[in-house]
Amino acid sequence: MLGNRRIQLSAPGHRGRGTGSDTPRFISDRVDARQLAEGKRITATIIRAGIFTDPRYGTFEVSRELLETFIKNFDAGTYGQEIALDIAHEPNEGAAGYFRRLFLDGNKLRGEIELTDYGIEAIKRRGFRYLSADYVENFVDNETGETHGPLLRGAGLVVRPAIKRLDPIQLAETDPDTPTILCGRAARILTEEAETVMKEHLKKLRAKLVAKKLSEGVIEQILASAEANMKQLGEDDKALADAAARFEDLGKQLAEEIGDKPATLNIQLGESGEGGKQLTEDDVERILADRQAQAEKESKQLTETKAARVKTFNEAIDNAEGIDEDTKKVLREAEDLITPEMSEAQVKKLADRQIALGNRMSTSSQLAGMGYHVAGSPSVNTDEINGVKRLQESIDNGLRGSVSGANGRLRLPNEDSPFVQRLLAEFDRINHRALVLEERTLAGGETNIGDTNFPASFTRTVIREALSDLNILQLVQTLTDPSQQATTQIPYEERDTSSVNNDGVVFEGQGIAAASIAQKMDLAYILPRKLAMKISNEVMHFARASRINWDAYGRNVESNARVMRELVHRVIANEMQRASDSYLAQDVSNEDVSARLDGSNSIIKTAEFPIVRPHQQYDMQGNAVGNEENPITLSIDGSGVSRYDGTGNQSAGTYYRVINYNLGYIQLVDESGAQVTPSATSASLSYSRATNIAKFDLDNGTTAVGVHLNGLLRTIGARKAVMRGEDRMVTPDFLLMSPVLNDTVTNADQFAAERKRDGTDTNNDGDLEMVKSLPSFGTNAPGIDLGDERIIMGARGTTSYSVAKPFTTGQPFEAVNASGQPTGQKVAYGEEYSAIHTPKPIRNRLTSVIAYSGDARANA
Incomplete structure (x- = not known):
């Protein structure tokens, strides 16, 4: 039950309320006064999701659902007036601006604000730079008495917001006793401002040094020293200008020295004052000489390192067995690819690849000598087979540390089900070469993947994640057969004991009747299921560099896997319902x-x-x-x-x-x-x-709800008995329903501890509460026919999901928005060839219960 507290998230003690002497300050967003103009809109963070403690409200949670309700009530105009921005939560002092739009940015609620002159003046001249939310947890309309849930009443421009530690933070110790906590966004803005000022001074310094006709090498050395010095000065414009002037003088002295005009340098670097170091002409000559010596030393080290790497490579080639000398000579030509920067492990991997190539060349040569003409690249390479496994393990390890992995939105199973293993084996066969190249990229090795390729390992991870978290696959027969064409054969069993008479008693000399459990096949048609998969450029970057933004990768896997999972779930669930209803x-x-x-x-x-x-x-x-x-x-x-x-x-x-x-x-x-x-x-x-159903009216009238819902349990039990009767002889082993309907079922009195019956309890076998000894599975896809009214009961494996070709993507193309502008994402079209089918002779292995409101239907 929602309370109805009003929460203002300025820090305690703000404007004289509370002591606030030791309260950390959280900067949720910064309003940049330099970009303000009268009537200009700004965008700022209002509040972020998390669990917080405040002396006024105790512990409270700001959830994503709460933020979404803020937006819903804002868009609906629930408050009945414009949502205003005031100053220091003092609305009677006037409006600093008005919110024109609210939207989510990850776990942050952000808003577009149209500022008034009062607000602009407060930001520019009075130092109000940060926002503090003002909301109620359950808004009640004072005219209609209706409740609307959480509602944002407004926000205040404040100096010290209350909510802290919502982002990775940096501490700027402006006061020894009171740290100011900067969120990543505010810290980034301050850093960018300082870098912009510094770069402007460096740009001017470069122009002046070029005018003195110094060599490019000398200019770069001076600029590097200047940048290192200026980074210590922050955004102090005067100090930066002074430093630039000192380095300009140094350039002048160096120009004179190069021009054989003796001069004494008297330039003070670093902090001004008597303690600064004075550089003389001898100092400059010594510095340049030291750098030259260091460069020569590094060059010598690189030469020696490359020679050692080349020696390691050639020794590996020479020691390879089964390769003739002429072939080894060809393989050693790859030493030109070795650079001093390569590690010894990378050189060994290059040698291994050359040796593998040599083995294939030798094999082809030997087979040709025996009269066999080989096409392609004959090889059996267990390292490449294991490489796909290593690739998936590396991706899983990276995703476990991502935001999506840490909060449980990615399943990332340690072991795949047999069906997923078979499906991925076929995917690996089709995409083998791409997966091997991507494994080498991720390991830091050499590869020829272009930076426009859609990573096959990403598609593989999406398939694995989608199917591993798809519980409905436990209810169907899963098959893979890459040899399937336009149609496929679905196997099923049919029991026939009709010819057995006299309880199987057969007297001497009489014929023996045959009883059988026949293995039969039913024709199903393969259909192409096609889907466009979107991926960000951050993930695409891994096609040309082994550095991966795992948070971006995880978000892309999560969203694409969810779309695929919901699509497969919906089609299977609708087929099970249609097959059940079509019987009788x-x-x-x-x-x-x-x-x-x-x-x-x-x-x-x-x-x-x-x-x-x-x-x-x-x-x-x-x-x-x-x-x-x-x-x-x-x-x-x-x-x-x-x-x-x-x-x-x-x-x-x-x-x-x-x-x-x-x-x-x-x-x-x-x-x-x-x-x-x-x-x-x-x-x-x-x-x-449909007649293969039982109906139960949820309207309880004057009967207690728990007692009335016992009737629903009896209806489920009766349907189970019909399935097990002699007309069908089917043992049902699952229920499929929505979580909402399962919750309704568990409200029956039979679930109470003191009256619990064996077989109707909350033992979790499936992903919902067990009912009548049947494991219950929940629907987790929108728009399926079951809705919140139907329970499907049946025997597992009645419906089949047969895959001829797993989901595979083609070449990506640039994604654009409604205006035709690129979005920094790629879209790749993919398709799966599969059949979802229930053989007609065994549709009696499914049945249903409908739980509905009779009054609601009568009035519809």
Whole structure:
């Protein structure tokens, strides 16, 4: 239950409230006065997510959900007035600005603010540079009495905000007893300002040194010394100017020395004062001589290092067995690629690659001598096979330290399921060469990957992450077969004991009846599932350098894996529901629905429910195969109404779409998807209704909720008994439902500790609470047909997910926004060839329970 506290996040003691003598100051964002102009909008951070402690409010949490509710209430105008920025949380003193937009930036709430003259003056002249949020935890409308949850009432320009340590921070000790805590954004701004001032002085110094006709080498030495000296001076413009002048004089003296004009340098470097060091002409000559000697020493060391590396390389080639001398001579030519900067390990890896090449050359030569003409590169290289494993381990280790890995949003399993292993094995076969090159890149070795390649290891990680966190795969038969073409065969078992008579008793000389569990195959069509995958340039950078921003990599993996996971989950769940409903479905012909079409309704409610989802099989080219199963036909005033396909390319007119198969709701829309409310004198609807279900009305009337929901448990138990009866002889071993419906089920009294029955408890087998000894699995994808009303019960492996080609991407292209501007991201189109299918003879291994509100449907 939300409280209704008003929270102002300025530090205690601000404006005289509290002592505040030892309160750390957190700078959440800085308002740059130099960029202000009258009426100009600024963007600043208001508050950030985290758990904090304040002497006024105790411990409180600022969650991402709270920030999202701030934005929702702001956009809805819930407060009933403009949200203002004041000064020091004193709204009666006037508005410093008004918030025009709120948005999330990671875990930060940021806002666009249109400043008033009062606000500009406070920032420019009074030193108010930081924001402090003012919000209530549960806003109550004083007119309607409605509650709206957390609401941002405004914010104040303050000197000391209260919230601290939300970002990686730096401490600027402006007071020995009171540290000022700088967030990364504020520290970066201050650093950039100081560097900008310093670079301007260095630019002017360079121009003056060039005018003195000094050599480029001397100029670079002076500038390097000047930059090192200036970095100690911060953004003190006068001190920087003085330092630049001293180095200019040094340049003048050096120019005179080079021109054989004797002069004594009297330039003071570093801090001014008597304690500074004076550089004479001899000092300058000594410095230049030392640098020359150092350069010669380093050059000699590089030469010796390269010679040692080349020796190591040639020794490795010479010691290789099974390679003739002529081939070794060719292999040793790669020594030109060795540089002094290469490590000994890198040189050994280069030698190993050359030796592997030599083995392939020798193998090809020997086979050719035996009469075999070899195409390609014959080799069996266990190091490359293990390289893919090392690559994935390196990526996993990096991701575990990322933000997404640390907060649990990435699963990163230590061991893959057998299906995922088979799928990745096929992916590795298709993308073997790219994965090997990427492993070498990540290890710091040489590679020829271009900087426009879409990393195959990224796609591999996305597939692994998506399928490893997809619990619905535990409920289906998972198959991989790269030999599949346009169709595939789905295996299933069928039990037949009909020919066994007399309890199997057979007397002498009589025929013995055959009973069997037949292994059969059902035809399924392979369909191409295509998806565009987006990745940031930060991740793409690893194609040309081994340094990776793991936080950016993790965010990209997380978002793309979620899209893929939700897509696969939705298709499988909808197929399981359709297969269950199609068993024993009954046709409903020409149901009169004209009463609903009175000009005020866009929703048609069927007399019978649930509706069976229609199914039309297609081949790879999109051609229909056979007749549609369980079709829906709608006619209004004698004209047929087509199904809305969501493409936006349909011609102008009226279309239908099913918005709830469970409750039988069909909506009428136009070609854009907007609802329409036609008037009709006649309208008829034909469809199929599901009978392989049990219904339970959640409306409890005067009965206690817990007692009433016991009936839902009994309904589930009765459906389980039907499955195990002699008509089906199926042992169900799972339930599939939404977490919301599972929570409703657990409110039944039978879950109470004192009345708990064996088989109906909160033992976690699956990812939801077990019901009637059946493990419960939750749906974790939006837009699936189950909704919050349906429970699917069945035997695992009834539906099959067969993959012919795992998801593989092509070449990337630049992503652009709605204005056609590049976004610094790449998009790569990928596709998977697979079939999701339930053989018709075994659809009786699935059934459903519908839990719905009868009153709500009656009033719909």
